[in-house]
Amino acid sequence: MIEVTWKIKHVLVSIGLISIFLLIIYAKYNSRHNNEENPAQYGYVKRNLYQEEILYNKQLLKHTAERIHELENKIFALESRVPKTYPDVKFLNYLTRKRILITGGAGFVGSHLVDRLMFQGHEVIVADNFFTGRKRNVEHWIGHENFELIHHDIVNPLFIEVDEIYHLASPASPPHYMYNPVKTIKTNTLGTINMLGLARRLNAKILIASTSEVYGDPDIHPQPETYWGHVNPIGPRACYDEGKRVSETLTYAYAKQENMQVRVARIFNTYGPRMHMNDGRVVSNFILQALQNDVITIYGSGDQTRSFQYVSDLVDGLVTLMNSNYTLPVNLGNPVEHTINEFASIIKELVGGRSKIIHMAEVEDDPQRRRPDISRAKKYLNWEPKVDLNTGLQKTVEYFRHELHRFKHSQRNKFLPEAP
Numbered sequence: 488m489i490e491v492t493w494k495i496k497h498v499l500v501s502i503g504l505i506s507i508f509l510l511i512i513y514a515k516y517n518s519r520h521n522n523e524e525n526p527a528q529y530g531y532v533k534r535n536l537y538q539e540e541i542l543y544n545k546q547l548l549k550h551t552a553e554r555i556h557e558l559e560n561k562i563f564a565l566e567s568r569v570p571k572t573y574p575d576v577k578f579l580n581y582l583t584r585k586r587i588l589i590t591g592g593a594g595f596v597g598s599h600l601v602d603r604l605m606f607q608g609h610e611v612i613v614a615d616n617f618f619t620g621r622k623r624n625v626e627h628w629i630g631h632e633n634f635e636l637i638h639h640d641i642v643n644p645l646f647i648e649v650d651e652i653y654h655l656a657s658p659a660s661p662p663h664y665m666y667n668p669v670k671t672i673k674t675n676t677l678g679t680i681n682m683l684g685l686a687r688r689l690n691a692k693i694l695i696a697s698t699s700e701v702y703g704d705p706d707i708h709p710q711p712e713t714y715w716g717h718v719n720p721i722g723p724r725a726c727y728d729e730g731k732r733v734s735e736t737l738t739y740a741y742a743k744q745e746n747m748q749v750r751v752a753r754i755f756n757t758y759g760p761r762m763h764m765n766d767g768r769v770v771s772n773f774i775l776q777a778l779q780n781d782v783i784t785i786y787g788s789g790d791q792t793r794s795f796q797y798v799s800d801l802v803d804g805l806v807t808l809m810n811s812n813y814t815l816p817v818n819l820g821n822p823v824e825h826t827i828n829e830f831a832s833i834i835k836e837l838v839g840g841r842s843k844i845i846h847m848a849e850v851e852d853d854p855q856r857r858r859p860d861i862s863r864a865k866k867y868l869n870w871e872p873k874v875d876l877n878t879g880l881q882k883t884v885e886y887f888r889h890e891l892h893r894f895k896h897s898q899r900n901k902f903l904p905e906a907p
Contacts (some may be wrong), residue, residue, distance in 0.1 A: 573631050574904060577608035588649040590641050591656035593620030595761050596696075596754075599798050600653060601625055602904035603806060605633060612647065614833060616640040619658050624761050627904075641678040645685060651809060652693040654682045657731075659698070661724065661764035661850075666884075668726035676737070677732030683741045686749075694750040694809045699820065699857060700728045703752060709824075709858040712753065712816045723851055735816065741803050742814065755820025755859045759798030759879060760886035769793060773831055774880075774887050777838035785897045787849035789828035794858045796821035797879035800872040804864065813867045820859035821872045825894045837880055 492538030543765065587604055592595045604611050605628055611627060612635045628634040639645055641656050657674050658664040664671040679695065686693040702710045703718030718728045735751055742749040758770040765771075776783045796819070804819040825833070831844050865869045 505759045510842045527688070547797070571630050573628065574606070576606055576631075576633065579608035582847055584609055585650040586612070586648065587651045587653065588614060588647065588685075589653045589655060590610045590614045591620060592653075593617060593622060593636070594622050594655065594659075595624075595759075595763065595766075596659075596757060596798060596801060597617075597653075598624035598761055598902075599656045599802050600610075600655070600805060601628065601634075603802050603907070605631070606904070611634065611635070612637065613650065614641060614645060616637045617655070619660075619663050619763055619766070621761075632879060641681055642673050644681050647685075649685075649689060650691055652682055652691055653696070653805065653809070654679065654685050654693060656841065657696075659727075660763065660768050661727075662765070662767040663763075664727040664887075665723055671726040672730045675734045679734045679737050682748070683737060687741060687745045687747055690747075692748040692750070692809065693738075694805065695734055696805075697735050697751050697753045697816065698731045699753055699755040699818070699859065700724065701732050701735065701853075702781045702854075702857075703728060704854045705856060708856050709822065709860040710818070711860040712818055712863055749814060750811075751816040752808055753816050753818050753820075753859075754801060755796045755818065755857065756793050757798055757820075758795055758802050759883055760815045760888075761798075762883070764887070764890060769827065769830060770795065770834075770880075770883065771887070773834040774838065774884055775891070777834050777840055777842045778838045778884070778888055780842055780892055782833050783835060783842050785827050785831055785844060785846050787810070787827075787846070787853060789831065789846060790826055791853065791855045792826050792857060793830065794821045794824050794826045795830075795876060795879075796872050797874035797882075800874055800903070802871050803873075804868065807870050808833075811868055817864050817865075818859040818861050819864060819870075820861065821876075822859055822861055823872075823876065824856075825876075833876070834880070834884075837877070838884055882894060 580631060587609050588596050588602055589604075589611060592601050593615040597613070597615070601611055601613060609630075610633045614637045622629075622636070625634075625636060629636060635900070637645075637647075641654075644828065656665070656678055658671060682693060685691070697711065700754070701718070702714055702716045705714065706717050707714045716732070716733070719725060720729055722728075738749050738751055741747050757768070758768075762771045773783055775781075800821070801819055804817075808817055808819070828844075835844065836843055861871060
């Protein structure tokens with residue numbers, strides 16, 4: 488009896504499945520027949536289905552993005568629980584360890600100087616308002632017992648206790664310092680006064696980062712420190728050029744009046760990893776244009792010359808100058824001179840690609856020749872550049888290549904320092 492009942496159930500289920508299958512076939516046939524009879528209505532239905540599908544996909548993408556954001560937050564939370572590792576630094580006792588302030592320490596040159604001093608075992612304090620500096624330039628030190636980062640604009644007074652001050656704070660590329668010329672002048676005057684006042688109060692040694700721009704469009708070539716310069720005081724670059732000249736004047740006025748220990752470095756064109764992508768300088772412009780197969784733009788004839796030093800050479804010079812007993816201004820730059828045309832060709836050959844070199848209208852007050860006389864640095868500091876142009880450019884090109892491939896959810900492009 489039970490076996491018969493199961494057989495009846497199997498038959499009924501089979502009949503039911505066959506009936507459903509036939510109904511589906513009939514419904515499809517009827518739908519197609521109706522669509523052929525009424526194509527307008529069929530198109531309307533099709534459009535509605537298409538719009539519903541788009542709406543569904545949008546909702547699905549939104550939900551996926553929310554889930555990704557949740558997962559990112561969980562990853563960040565988990566990472567925060569893992570102890571952070573830092574590059575190995577030297578151990579200095581309290582007699583040899585210095586407490587050093589670097590204004591503008593999150594910028595291009597400043598961050599490399601931070602690395603050098605941290606590796607040497609000193610305590611480093613960075614003060615930066617992040618106008619051109621970036622926190623990720625120094626984030627590999629954040630949390631280290633010898634490192635402190637202060638979000639501060641040195642136009643306002645800063646009251647801390649330090650042994651030495653490297654005053655690097657100031658936008659240094661034309662687009663940045665021309666963006667707010669009054670602010671640039673205040674940074675190089677009021678900011679310098681604040682740092683000199685801090686150094687005077689603490690009896691601390693201070694190094695002022697000046698620039699080759701104090702020479703303007705020079706009449707003497709190469710430029711020695713004894714040259715007084717040829718600067719247009721009301722030109723578009725004057726906010727930076729004259730700001731730095733006043734900064735030097737203030738430095739030596741304080742030194743004479745207050746018997747302070749001061750150092751002045753006149754920095755020439757410098758390049759390397761962590762340069763700002765949109766700083767408008769020759770190196771970054773040419774490399775980025777070549778990497779993206781854009782036209783390489785030269786302003787003017789291209790016969791104007793520049794001398795380029797790699798950032799590690801500059802840092803060597805700054806630290807050596809600070810530790811020396813020499814108080815007069817010192818040129819820090821590479822005496823190997825190239826025309827802008829030559830430099831564009833070097834970059835194009837190094838990067839490869841299909842970029843063409845074009846010439847555009849000359850920039851106002853653009854110096855025609857720039858080359859440092861580093862006799863003073865050689866004599867009193869025993870310093871001269873060591874990194875050749877090809878080696879430095881390869882490292883810089885590699886940095887910018889990774890910079891261009893950065894995406895929002897990918898690993899950030901950080902140039903991590905190596906112990907010297």
